[in-house]
Amino acid sequence: MASQYTLDVVTPERIMLSDQVVSTVAPGYEGQLGILAGHAPLMTELVPGEVRVTLADGRTTSHIIISGGFMEVTAERTTILADFAERIDEIDITRAEADLAAARQMLAEADAGSAQAAEAKQALAHAETRIRASRNA
Amino acid sequence: MATPRQIRARIRTAKNIQQITKAMKMVAAARLRRAQEAVGAARPYAEKMREVMASLSSGSDGVQHPLLRKIEGEPKKIGLILITADRGLAGAYNSSVIKRAVELVRPYGPEHVKIVSVGKKGAVFFKRRGFSVVSENPVPQTGISFLDAQTLSRTARRLFEDGEIDALYVIYTQFVSAMTQRPQTVQILPLQALESAADAKPGPKADYIFEPNPEQILSSLLPRYVDTQVFQSVIESVASEHGARMTSMSAATDNAGKMISGLTLTLNRARQAAITKEIAEIVGGAEALK
Numbered sequence: 001m002a003s004q005y006t007l008d009v010v011t012p013e014r015i016m017l018s019d020q021v022v023s024t025v026a027p028g029y030e031g032q033l034g035i036l037a038g039h040a041p042l043m044t045e046l047v048p049g050e051v052r053v054t055l056a057d058g059r060t061t062s063h064i065i066i067s068g069g070f071m072e073v074t075a076e077r078t079t080i081l082a083d084f085a086e087r088i089d090e091i092d093i094t095r096a097e098a099d100l101a102a103a104r105q106m107l108a109e110a111d112a113g114s115a116q117a118a119e120a121k122q123a124l125a126h127a128e129t130r131i132r133a134s135r136n137a
Numbered sequence: 138m139a140t141p142r143q144i145r146a147r148i149r150t151a152k153n154i155q156q157i158t159k160a161m162k163m164v165a166a167a168r169l170r171r172a173q174e175a176v177g178a179a180r181p182y183a184e185k186m187r188e189v190m191a192s193l194s195s196g197s198d199g200v201q202h203p204l205l206r207k208i209e210g211e212p213k214k215i216g217l218i219l220i221t222a223d224r225g226l227a228g229a230y231n232s233s234v235i236k237r238a239v240e241l242v243r244p245y246g247p248e249h250v251k252i253v254s255v256g257k258k259g260a261v262f263f264k265r266r267g268f269s270v271v272s273e274n275p276v277p278q279t280g281i282s283f284l285d286a287q288t289l290s291r292t293a294r295r296l297f298e299d300g301e302i303d304a305l306y307v308i309y310t311q312f313v314s315a316m317t318q319r320p321q322t323v324q325i326l327p328l329q330a331l332e333s334a335a336d337a338k339p340g341p342k343a344d345y346i347f348e349p350n351p352e353q354i355l356s357s358l359l360p361r362y363v364d365t366q367v368f369q370s371v372i373e374s375v376a377s378e379h380g381a382r383m384t385s386m387s388a389a390t391d392n393a394g395k396m397i398s399g400l401t402l403t404l405n406r407a408r409q410a411a412i413t414k415e416i417a418e419i420v421g422g423a424e425a426l427k
Contacts, residue, residue, distance in 0.1 A: 012182045012283040012368050013175070029349050043192065044348035045357055070358065072189055081185055083283065083361065119291070 004056045005037045006077040009064060009085055016064060016085045020056035024078060026071055027051070033071075035078055042073040048126035050133055051080065063088045065133050067126035084126070091134040100127035141411070144404040148397055155393035161226065162386035165379045169315060172376035175281075176312060179369055186358075186365055192345060193355050203298045204359045207327050212303035214249045216296050217241065218289065218325075218367060220309040220374040221259035223276045228385030230310065230378055231258040233320045237308050241322055242268070251302055253293050255371060271296070281375060286368035294363060297326045309370035310377035316384055318377035325366055328359060 007024055009016040024035045027049030035042075046069045053062040069082035103123035110116035139147075219238050221231045238259065242250045247267045253274075254260035260273045272292045277285055296302045305326035311319045347354060 008181075008185075010182045010185055012179050012286075012365055014178045015181055029353075040346055041344060042346045042348065043189070043351075043354060045354050069361075070189060070354065072185075072192070079185055081182065081189065083287070083364075116295075 003037045009080045011082050011085045022054045025052040039073050044071050046071055048129050065130050068122055088133050091130050093134050096127055096130040103127050141407045148400045151393050151396045158386045158389040162383055165383035169379035172379050175372045176376050193351055202356050204328055214302045216251045216302035216305040218253045218307040219259040221256035222378045223257040227382040230381035235262050237320045237322055281371050283368055286371055287364045290364040290367035307370050309374040312373045312376040315380040318381055
């Protein structure tokens with residue numbers, strides 16, 4: 001079938017997913033992005049959020065929470081480079097809440113507009129997404 | 138000559154030591170396996186990262202970024218991420234890293250060097266010599282997570298961004314095999330990876346759509362690139378540490394074994410000599426009675 005392609009989701013700690021997929025919906029910098037087979041080459045930044053993947057059988061979906069990263073789309077394959085990635089059922093909600101508190105504190109201490117503040121905001125968004133996603137799951 | 142009693146005591150000591158070194162060797166071997174897996178798991182990410190960097194650097198010229206700041210002439214103040222072990226008994230592992238570090242910092246002197254340390258050994262060494270160790274971190278026993286590495290790298294990045302240092306180096310131990318580990322000195326900042334990444338992948342590039350634009354992507358990619366490098370250095374070092382400990386403890390176990398067999402031989406000789414002497418005495422006494 002021509003309408004599938006290879007998707008790799010890699011983090012520094014492991015290869016999260018490497019499989020034939022039909023579609024990927026990722027939280028792009030300028031909004032949600034859907035990637036189907038044959039998409040034009042694309043390089044984008046991803047914001048913290050949820051990646052929804054439909055596997056090659058067309059039914060199974062996989063939800064992965066990422067903390068932001070990059071996505072490269074080429075003719076043959078799509079690669080998501082994420083700092084952290086978790087399947088929804090792997091999320092440890094107590095840890096996520098602890099991270100949220102830590103991120104809030106970091107944001108409060110950082111100077112507005114600095115690189116620290118930007119990092120803190122990202123951590124905050126990631127923690128929030130994780131909590132929301134695991135509550136809904 | 139030592140009495141049989143003294144020799145027995147020494148054999149007992151050697152046996153005890155052998156048991157300890159054997160246990161340490163086994164622990165190191167088990168940890169090494171896990172550490173090696175971590176090194177393997179991190180590789181695809183690092184490779185992908187380099188590829189993305191290469192595609193990006195062709196699409197964006199003259200990017201301004203704090204991490205790309207170049208200084209005029211030679212750097213005067215440097216930062217150093219020093220990765221050693223928390224404990225000794227790992228052969229030359231700690232000392233060869235520290236030796237590298239000493240060479241690196243010699244031209245600058247203690248007041249121009251800031252050290253971010255992983256592992257107690259390196260921190261203790263440099264603190265005693267009056268260097269400022271801005272951040273001390275233990276070697277995580279359960280394996281380092283990327284988050285730990287990020288915290289570490291963030292500390293070092295900030296020193297650079299704030300102008301406290303002109304260059305950032307990392308000294309770690311490259312994991313070649315369980316038997317061979319090589320200490321490495323790598324300059325991380327200012328970033329030089331852009332040029333080399335572009336050189337590494339010549340030829341026509343895919344005509345990418347960049348979202349939002351190459352510069353923006355690059356500027357969030359660069360800090361992550363640094364983090365990845367730091368992460369990689371740490372996990373390689375951890376694997377090396379276990380490798381070095383395993384090798385040296387294996388040698389120690391062998392040596393203890395040799396010592397035990399040597400002592401056992403001496404013991405048997407002494408015992409034999411005592412018996413011979415006693416027989417001679419009895420025979421001599423019986424002879425005198427005749």
